[in-house]
Amino acid sequence: MKKVYDALNNIEAHLALHQLQQAGIHAYIEGEHLLGGMGELPAIGSICIMVNDQDEAEANEVINNWDNIEIN
Known part of the structure; x- marks a missing residue:
């Protein structure tokens, strides 16, 4: 498995996951359930998309596109 995206939060992770699934790529979110145990530590880099x-x-x-x- 390869990491293709580091998400800032669960929402961003699910948006990226959805884009990959729409392109027919099997992917999953890794580290999503670790956020509750992070406490006051920064969570950046703990949620990623794997393919x-x-x-x-x-x-x-797909992720780069x-x-x-640009959102206007």
Whole structure:
């Protein structure tokens, strides 16, 4: 499995996951359930999106396209 995205929070993780699923890429969120135990420690970097090794390049393309969308 390869990490393709570090999310700032659960919402961002699920948005990224949905984009990958819409593109037909099997992915999952890792670290989502650790947030409750973080306490006052920063949670950045603890939630990430994982994909199969063979899907890494396509997943990176999907994530980059999604992450660069300008909202007016």
